[in-house]
Amino acid sequence: MRTSLVVIWVLAGLGACLGVAVATQSQDPTKDQEAPLVRINVSIRKDQVIPLEAQKLPADFGAKSFLHVKSLVAFGPRYSGKPGWSKQLDYIEAHLKKLGIASKRDTWTDRRELMTFTNISATIPGKRKERILLACHHDTKCTTGHPDKKHNFHFVGANDGASAVALLLELAPILQKRSNEATIELVFFDGEESLDWNWNEAARALFGSKRYLKRHRDALLLGEEPRIEAMVLLDMVGRDDLHIQEELYSTDLMRRICWSAAVATKNQKHFFVRAEAAADDHKPFLDVGIPAVDLIDLNGNPTWHTPYDTIERMSPDSIQKVAEVVLTMLPAIEQAYFKKANFK
Numbered sequence: 001m002r003t004s005l006v007v008i009w010v011l012a013g014l015g016a017c018l019g020v021a022v023a024t025q026s027q028d029p030t031k032d033q034e035a036p037l038v039r040i041n042v043s044i045r046k047d048q049v050i051p052l053e054a055q056k057l058p059a060d061f062g063a064k065s066f067l068h069v070k071s072l073v074a075f076g077p078r079y080s081g082k083p084g085w086s087k088q089l090d091y092i093e094a095h096l097k098k099l100g101i102a103s104k105r106d107t108w109t110d111r112r113e114l115m116t117f118t119n120i121s122a123t124i125p126g127k128r129k130e131r132i133l134l135a136c137h138h139d140t141k142c143t144t145g146h147p148d149k150k151h152n153f154h155f156v157g158a159n160d161g162a163s164a165v166a167l168l169l170e171l172a173p174i175l176q177k178r179s180n181e182a183t184i185e186l187v188f189f190d191g192e193e194s195l196d197w198n199w200n201e202a203a204r205a206l207f208g209s210k211r212y213l214k215r216h217r218d219a220l221l222l223g224e225e226p227r228i229e230a231m232v233l234l235d236m237v238g239r240d241d242l243h244i245q246e247e248l249y250s251t252d253l254m255r256r257i258c259w260s261a262a263v264a265t266k267n268q269k270h271f272f273v274r275a276e277a278a279a280d281d282h283k284p285f286l287d288v289g290i291p292a293v294d295l296i297d298l299n300g301n302p303t304w305h306t307p308y309d310t311i312e313r314m315s316p317d318s319i320q321k322v323a324e325v326v327l328t329m330l331p332a333i334e335q336a337y338f339k340k341a342n343f344k
C-alpha cells in the first residue's frame with residue numbers, strides 16, 4: 001500500500017520523533033472530475049468515545065497466532081508462483097477445515113500480468129445473511145527483479161502478510177462460538193502488493209480486493225449474494241513496537257468504533273497516535289460506499305518492505321492486543337450497521 005502525500009506533519013518539538021499527523025481535507029469530488037471517489041478524511045475527535053465493553057481473548061491467543069506466523073514465514077516468500085505461495089494457501093485451508101469451516105478458493109489469471117492469483121474466503125454464520133468482512137492479504141511483496149538493486153533481497157513478510165493471516169486464523173474458532181448478529185466472512189486477499197516497487201496509484205496492486213469486489217457486485221445485482229455491510233481490514237498487526245495509525249480513507253464511524261475499542265481495551269498508546277491515509281485492500285470497498293476501516297501499522301514502521309520484517313521484530317502480545325480490539329469492535333459494528341444505532 002501507499003501513504004498519501006496530503007499530510008501535514010506536526011512535530012511535537014525538538015528531538016521528537018514523528019508526532020501527530022493531521023490530514024488536510026482533500027479536494028471535493030463534486031468539484032473535480034479527476035478526484036478520487038474516496039476523500040481523505042480529517043481525524044476523528046478522540047474525546048467522542050463510544051462506551052464499549054472490552055472483549056478479552058484467552059491469554060495464549062497471541063502465542064498461538066505466533067505459531068501460525070512462524071509456520072508461514074518458514075514457507076519463505078509467498079507471492080504467486082513461489083512454492084511458499086501454494087503452501088500458504090494449503091495451510092490456510094487446512095486450518096479452517098480442521099475447525100469445520102468450509103472455505104472457498106477463487107483462482108484467476110490476470111490477463112495483463114499473466115499471473116495467477118487466489119483469494120480464499122470462509123463464512124461463519126450469524127443471525128442474518130448480510131455480512132461483515134474481516135479481511136487481510138496473504139501475499140508478500142515480490143523483492144526480486146526490480147531495476148534498483150536495493151529493492152532485491154530475501155523477504156519473508158512476518159508482519160506484512162503473515163501477522164494478519166495468523167490473527168484471522170486464530171480468531172476463527174472464537175467467532176464460531178460467538179453469537180454473531182451478522183454472517184462473518186473471513187477473506188484472505190491475494191495480490192495486494194504492488195508488482196512495481198512503487199505504488200503507482202495501485203495500477204499493479206490490489207488484485208485480490210478488486211477482483212473480490214467486482215464478483216460481489218455482479219452477484220449482488222443478480223440477487224445471488226447478500227450485502228456486505230461493513231469491512232475491517234487488518235494489515236501488519238504484529239510488530240513489537242505496535243502502532244496502528246488512524247487510516248484516513250477509512251469511514252469516520254468505523255474509525256470511531258476502532259478508537260473506542262482501543263480505549264475500552266486500554267490500548268490507546270498503540271492506536272491512532274499518528275494519522276495518515278494509506279491505500280489498501282479496503283479502498284475498492286470504500287469506492288462503492290461500503291463502510292470500512294484499515295487497522296494498519298504503516299506510518300513510521302521501520303521494517304516495512306525491508307529485510308528486517310522478520311519474526312525477531314514481532315511480538316505475540318501485539319497480535320493479542322489488535323485481536324481484542326477487533327473483537328471489541330464487533331458488537332458496535334453490529335449495532336451501527338444492523339441495528340442502526342445512533343451513537344452520540
Ligand SMILES: [Zn+2]
Nearest residue numbers: 001141160193
Ligand atoms: Zn506490503
